[in-house]
Amino acid sequence: MARSNYIPDDDNGKAALFERFRDTIPTYATALGITAGEVADQAEDATWFRYILNHSIAMRDSGSQWTSYKNALLSGTGGAVQPITPALPVPTPNSVELGILTRFRDLVRRLKTSPNYLEATGEALGIIGPDSADEDPATLTPEISLRSSGGQVEVLWNKGSQEGVEIQKDSGNGQWTFLALDTRPNYIDTTPMPATSAKWKYRAIYSNDAQRTGQWSKVAEILVGG
Numbered sequence: 001m002a003r004s005n006y007i008p009d010d011d012n013g014k015a016a017l018f019e020r021f022r023d024t025i026p027t028y029a030t031a032l033g034i035t036a037g038e039v040a041d042q043a044e045d046a047t048w049f050r051y052i053l054n055h056s057i058a059m060r061d062s063g064s065q066w067t068s069y070k071n072a073l074l075s076g077t078g079g080a081v082q083p084i085t086p087a088l089p090v091p092t093p094n095s096v097e098l099g100i101l102t103r104f105r106d107l108v109r110r111l112k113t114s115p116n117y118l119e120a121t122g123e124a125l126g127i128i129g130p131d132s133a134d135e136d137p138a139t140l141t142p143e144i145s146l147r148s149s150g151g152q153v154e155v156l157w158n159k160g161s162q163e164g165v166e167i168q169k170d171s172g173n174g175q176w177t178f179l180a181l182d183t184r185p186n187y188i189d190t191t192p193m194p195a196t197s198a199k200w201k202y203r204a205i206y207s208n209d210a211q212r213t214g215q216w217s218k219v220a221e222i223l224v225g226g
Contacts, residue, residue: 006129018046020126031116058086064150140214146222153189162206170201194225
């Protein structure tokens with residue numbers, strides 16, 4: 001059976017893969033012809049990427065909070081307080097040159113040509129993709145979840161092999177309305193929070209060339225306002 005790509009689609013998945021490789025490769029490096037310097041370089045790549053990813057998420061959430069505060073400052077509603085911009089966490093690891101993913105792919109490609117490379121080694125390092133089966137477009141269904149971020153609702157969804165998703169929303173009136181076509185997880189709903197408590201519902205369906213593909217996701221709900 002064919003294998004799918006071993007590189008995850010999302011940044012957190014990539015960070016986890018880099019870290020898994022970093023923590024496992026010392027056991028196999030000598031047999032695979034990987035030098036101590038290359039092991040150290042990949043470890044620095046993995047550590048720096050996780051550091052920057054975590055800070056970028058904190059800054060994204062802070063940006064949403066600042067946007068909510070700016071809107072409240074203008075309108076006088078929303079009850080927002082002035083956020084604090086997050087500082088870089090400490091200690092600060094060594095920074096690295098651009099191109100972490102390219103370097104990682106090149107290293108993996110080379111070690112897979114080693115006569116000592118085994119599939120079990122690849123499994124241990126996390127560099128073998130899962131078995132891929134032919135997808136039936138009619139049955140594809142995205143998975144979504146919700147979280148509150150800075151006074152806004154963030155719709156988390158999985159991209160998979162599709163171009164993007166169409167997201168619809170029920171603001172509590174029992175009517176589904178178009179919210180967005182999104183091609184890059186995740187989506188932040190910038191609709192102002194209601195003055196009174198309400199239950200917002202969301203659903204999504206895969207979209208390719210602005211055409212719906214597959215089935216609607218399960219409905220996700222969140223309490224807002226009030």
